[in-house]
Amino acid sequence: MTAPGARIALGEVVAPQGLDGSLRVYPSMDAPQRLVKMGTVFLEPPGQPAQARRVLAVRVQGELVILRLEGVEDRTAAERLRGARLWVPPAALPPLPEGEYYWFQLIGLRVRDRKTGGVVGTVVHVLRTRGVHDVLEVQLDQGGSALVPALKAVIPRVDLAAGELEVDPLPGLWEAGRPGGEEE
Known part of the structure; x- marks a missing residue:
């Protein structure tokens, strides 16, 4: 059981990817492709409050996740998010098959x-x-x-x-x- 207000870390934005606002994210979760099933994640840039953002696309590229989020439209916006942390409350995680655990x-x-x-x-x-x-x-x-x-x-x-x-x-x-x- 998790504490009230608990946050589950999903990863950290390490760099922009391309020109369309995609983000390179170093995941801190197993099976990062599950991000797309979450629908919404919280994006918390350094020194700023967290904002809920809808997940538009996810793809795994080596050890990184390439993530598109609603409201991040270009490389400049993506660059400002370098170092931002991604998280969700535990209840937002999709259920796992029997015998698997987060x-x-x-x-x-x-x-x-x-x-x-x-x-x-x-x-x-x-x-x-x-x-x-x-x-x-x-x-x-x-x-x-x-x-x-x-x-x-x-x-x-x-x-x-x-x-x-x-x-x-x-x-x-x-x-x-x-x-x-x-x-x-």
């Missing part, structure tokens, strides 16, 4: 070891990778942190209502992340 939903979940049944830590960050899957950073209760691949075989259960997920740890996973643990 990153913000995972942060703060307690991590339970499937083998021992005990809680070992808390998810503090989701790392984007260029690989097939993301990685959860878990702050361990005993100190240190561990990186857990976001794979169904490793994370067989996520229970948002209970505020926890279950990890079937690879051998040595928890020990490697603790101070004085295994070195690579």
Whole structure:
């Protein structure tokens, strides 16, 4: 559950794209093509209040998203938005298929070891990778942190209502992340 007034970061405008007002956006969300389903996003230029803008077009280009927003008609207008942040309230996000989660939903979940049944830590960050899957950073209760691949075989259960997920740890996973643990 998210706090009232919570904002879900979608990305940051890094540059204009072309002459038609398109924006190059570095996404801070997985599956940025979902932006088009949101319909409206909040655009917050540095030092200015946020404004709701209708999404006109979205395309993914490498690691960036090329985004057209209502009211941004030319390169000059797009240039003024460099550094602007894009966000939505959590309720604006489209529903996901069963078994899929938004990153913000995972942060703060307690991590339970499937083998021992005990809680070992808390998810503090989701790392984007260029690989097939993301990685959860878990702050361990005993100190240190561990990186857990976001794979169904490793994370067989996520229970948002209970505020926890279950990890079937690879051998040595928890020990490697603790101070004085295994070195690579």
